[in-house]
Amino acid sequence: MxxxxxxxxxxxxxxxxxxxxxxxxxxxxxxxxxSPLFIVTGVVMMFTPSLGVLAVLLYGxxxxxAGTTWREWARRTGLTRGERTGRTVALFVLAWFxxxxxAVAAIALSAALGLVVLDLDGLSxxxxxxxxxxxxxxxxxxxxxxxxxxxxSAVLVAPLINSIAAFGEEWGWRGWLLPRLMPLGTWRALLxxxxxxxxxxxxxxxxxxxxxxxGAWAAPFFLxxxxxxxxxxxWLRLYSGSVWPAVVGHGALNASAGLVFLVGxxxxxxxxxxxxxxxxxxxxxxxxxxxxxxxxxxxxxxxxAGN
Numbered sequence: 032m033x034x035x036x037x038x039x040x041x042x043x044x045x046x047x048x049x050x051x052x053x054x055x056x057x058x059x060x061x062x063x064x065x066s067p068l069f070i071v072t073g074v075v076m077m078f079t080p081s082l083g084v085l086a087v088l089l090y091g092x093x094x095x096x097a098g099t100t101w102r103e104w105a106r107r108t109g110l111t112r113g114e115r116t117g118r119t120v121a122l123f124v125l126a127w128f129x130x131x132x133x134a135v136a137a138i139a140l141s142a143a144l145g146l147v148v149l150d151l152d153g154l155s156x157x158x159x160x161x162x163x164x165x166x167x168x169x170x171x172x173x174x175x176x177x178x179x180x181x182x183x184s185a186v187l188v189a190p191l192i193n194s195i196a197a198f199g200e201e202w203g204w205r206g207w208l209l210p211r212l213m214p215l216g217t218w219r220a221l222l223x224x225x226x227x228x229x230x231x232x233x234x235x236x237x238x239x240x241x242x243x244x245x246g247a248w249a250a251p252f253f254l255x256x257x258x259x260x261x262x263x264x265x266w267l268r269l270y271s272g273s274v275w276p277a278v279v280g281h282g283a284l285n286a287s288a289g290l291v292f293l294v295g296x297x298x299x300x301x302x303x304x305x306x307x308x309x310x311x312x313x314x315x316x317x318x319x320x321x322x323x324x325x326x327x328x329x330x331x332x333x334x335x336a337g338n
Contacts (some may be wrong), residue, residue, distance in 0.1 A: 039086045039211060046203055047231060054234030064240055073235060077196040078202020078230070084108065088097045090104050106338075107336035108206040109274030113283070119271040121129035126280030131186045133320070134287035137313035138294065139305070143247035147306035148296040154178060156295035165320055178293050189286030190279055197281035198274075201264070206274040209265050210335040217325065217332075221265050225258030232257070242304045252304060259314040260284065262321035284308065 053075045062068040065300065091099040105111055113119040140145040159172045172180075204224060212220035232240070235252050241256075242249035267276040291307035305311050 036188040042080075042083040042087050042203070042208065043184075043227070044083075045086045046080045049079040049082060050231055051234050053079065057234070057238070060118075063121055064238060064243060069235075069238075069240075073240075074196050075232065079231070080197035080208075081199045084203050084207045084336075102334050107210070108205070109268055109272065109333075110202070111130070111273060111278075112275075113272030115272075119273045119276060122267055122271045123275035123279055126276045127190050127283055128186065130190070130280050130283035131287040131290070133316065134284070134290050134308040134313075137316050138291050138306040139308070140316055141291070141301075141306035141310065141312040144312060146310070146312055147291060147301040148299040149294050150296040151294055154294065155297035156300060157293045159297045160292075181199060181293060182290065185191075185283075185290065190283035192282070193285045194279050194282035197285065198278045200228075201268075201274050202283055203277045204261070205264050205277045206267040208335055209268060210333045213332045213335070217330070221262045221321075222258060224265065225261035226254055226262050229254035229257030241309055244302060245304055249304075253309075255311070256309050256314045256317075259317040259321065263317050265331065266321060266324045266328075270328055270332065272331075272333065303325065 051200060054072050056062075057068055057072045060068060062072075088099060088104055138147070138149070141221070142149050154174045161174060161177070204227075208227065209220060209224045212223055214220075215223065230250075231234075232253055236242075236250040236253045237247050239246050239249050240253075241254055245252055264277040264280055267280055268274055288307065288309050291301050295301045301307065303310055307313055308317075
């Protein structure tokens with residue numbers, strides 16, 4: 032268990048407290064999941080775990096505790112390149128380009144299991160959303176060209192852009208929290224950190240975020256995905272000794288999670304609770320991959336910051 036439980040509670044208090052505080056306008060205005068306020072709230076929330084890390088650092092310095100220099104914290108929370116720069120760079124690239132491939136694999140698995148109907152020729156679901164947005168105006172490009180642009184962006188550009196906000200989460204969840212929980216044992220630490228990560232999303236998921244068809248039940252349902260994907264990000268963090276592969280992996284996931292929407296059938300829209308990378312099919316795929324990685328490439332338990 033953590034040597035100073037007060038640090039853990041301080042981190043959680045700041046991360047969860049500020050997330051709910053930043054989401055308060057969302058609830059007071061009853062904003063929908065597609066509104067600009069909802070999107071802005073989600074981005075602001077993503078930085079609250081890092082503020083929790085800074086709060087713990089400042090608390091330790093105020094108490095005059097050893098090991099609270101910035102250089103030491105940067106090393107122990109994964110802000111450096113890890114013990115082997117080549118490995119970290121390789122995992123960074125793998126997370127960047129491999130995560131969109133996992134999103135595509137999850138779509139293929141969902142289709143094979145009959146969980147989603149694809150319309151690769153007509154792109155009817157995407158075409159329908161474009162026509163609604165255009166409101167009678169002509170489209171600047173054909174739907175197929177727009178899909179190609181979005182896929183290209185999701186693979187080449189968006190992961191890096193999204194990594195700015197993803198860092199706000201990853202420095203907290205995988206950079207500080209996961210090593211802090213490792214004395215529980217690897218799988219318990221992954222489970223607990225994943226559940227905490229999922230519960231932290233409650234200001235959004237209680238409003239149906241990611242799974243609009245579930246309403247408030249999206250909150251407990253999202254825990255499954257967070258444990259599965261959090262385990263993969265956890266392996267990237269622990270195996271490299273750096274938080275940066277997990278950061279870009281998180282950014283790439285946010286960029287590619289909606290790919291199933293581009294190839295869905297308007298006559299039978301996908302159920303996001305079941306299909307795609309964030310549905311049950313994707314969570315199962317991520318869980319199996321994580322288990323294989325931990326089995327074939329064991330990790331070394333890092334020294335937590337503040338100990």
